[in-house]
Amino acid sequence: MQVQEAARVSFGFADIDWSKPWFAQFAARGERWQRGALRGYAELLAEMNADAGAMQQRTGRGQRLAFIAQDDLPPGAAYEAHIAATGCVPTRHNLHDFFNGSMWFAFPRIKAALNARQSAAIDVLGIGPNRGGVRDTLTLFDENALLFACADPALSAALRGFDWQTLLVARRDAWGARCEVRCFGHALLEKLIAPFKACTGHAWIVDVPSEYFGWNAAARDAWLDESVSTALLGTEALTSRMFAPLPVLGIPGWYAENESAAFYDDTSVFRTGRRSR
Known part of the structure; x- marks a missing residue:
C-alpha cells in the first residue's frame, strides 16, 4: 500500500507541465x-x-x-x-x-487577507457544520478563483453577462492588451493537471488602469495582490455572486483548440445567462 x-x-x-x-x-x-x-x-x-x-x-x-x-x-x-x-x-x-x-x-497579501477573514469568522462563530456565507465565499476564492484583470468595462460586462462571443471571439485581440487572467485557486490548479473542457474557474474581476498592460509580470502581480487583498478585507458582505464563471480552456492563447470559433458553440460549457455583481 x-x-x-x-x-x-x-x-x-511529475505530471506538472510548467509550459x-x-x-x-x-x-x-x-x-x-x-x-x-x-x-x-x-x-x-x-x-x-x-x-x-x-x-x-x-x-x-x-x-x-x-x-x-x-x-x-x-x-x-x-x-x-x-x-x-x-x-x-x-x-x-x-x-x-x-x-x-x-x-x-x-x-502573499491575498492569502494573508483570506486567512485573516477566515480566522476572524472562526473567532465569532466557531467551527460547525455551517460555515456561513462569508466563509463559504472565502473558501471558494481560495480553492477556485481566477483573477480577471481588465481595463475595458465592456469586456468585464461581457464576462458578467455570459457574452462569450464578445469576450472570447469578437474581442479576442484584447487579451493581453486590455484583459488577462491569473490562476489563484489551488484546487483549480490541481484539476488543471489533467485539463478538460468544462473545467471552470470563479473569476474575480479586477479593474486595472490601462498602463497595467505595459508593466512586467512581477509588477502586475504585485498590483493585483495589493488591490484584491484590500477588497477582500474591506468588503463586509462577501458573496458568491461577486464571481463570474469562466471556462479556463476558453481563454484565448491557453488552449490550441479554442483557435476555432466553433469551440465556443458547446452550450453545455459556454452557457447563456445573466447575472449581476
Whole structure:
C-alpha cells in the first residue's frame, strides 16, 4: 500500500507541465519545489520553508509563515485558526497543498487577507457544520478563483453577462492588451493537471488602469495582490455572486483548440445567462 501511495504522489508531481499557461506564472519557484517533492515529503517542506525564511512572509495576523507536516496540526485545531495563531501552514505531500503553498508566494497579501477573514469568522462563530456565507465565499476564492484583470468595462460586462462571443471571439485581440487572467485557486490548479473542457474557474474581476498592460509580470502581480487583498478585507458582505464563471480552456492563447470559433458553440460549457455583481 505504501508503494502504491508513493507511486501515486510521484506521478502527480511529475505530471506538472510548467509550459502550460496556468502553471507558467509559478514555474521559477515551482520547478524547484517539484524536484523536492519528488525526492520526498521532508524535502518538499524544506524547500518551502527555505523560501518562507528568505522572503519573511507573514500570515493574516502577522505571524511568520512556515510550513509543517499535516500530522503536526494539533487534534481539534481549526486549520485557518492555527495558521493565524502560529503562522504554520499544515501541508500534505500532495498537489493540492503544493499549489496552496505556491499561492503564499505568488500572492502573499491575498492569502494573508483570506486567512485573516477566515480566522476572524472562526473567532465569532466557531467551527460547525455551517460555515456561513462569508466563509463559504472565502473558501471558494481560495480553492477556485481566477483573477480577471481588465481595463475595458465592456469586456468585464461581457464576462458578467455570459457574452462569450464578445469576450472570447469578437474581442479576442484584447487579451493581453486590455484583459488577462491569473490562476489563484489551488484546487483549480490541481484539476488543471489533467485539463478538460468544462473545467471552470470563479473569476474575480479586477479593474486595472490601462498602463497595467505595459508593466512586467512581477509588477502586475504585485498590483493585483495589493488591490484584491484590500477588497477582500474591506468588503463586509462577501458573496458568491461577486464571481463570474469562466471556462479556463476558453481563454484565448491557453488552449490550441479554442483557435476555432466553433469551440465556443458547446452550450453545455459556454452557457447563456445573466447575472449581476
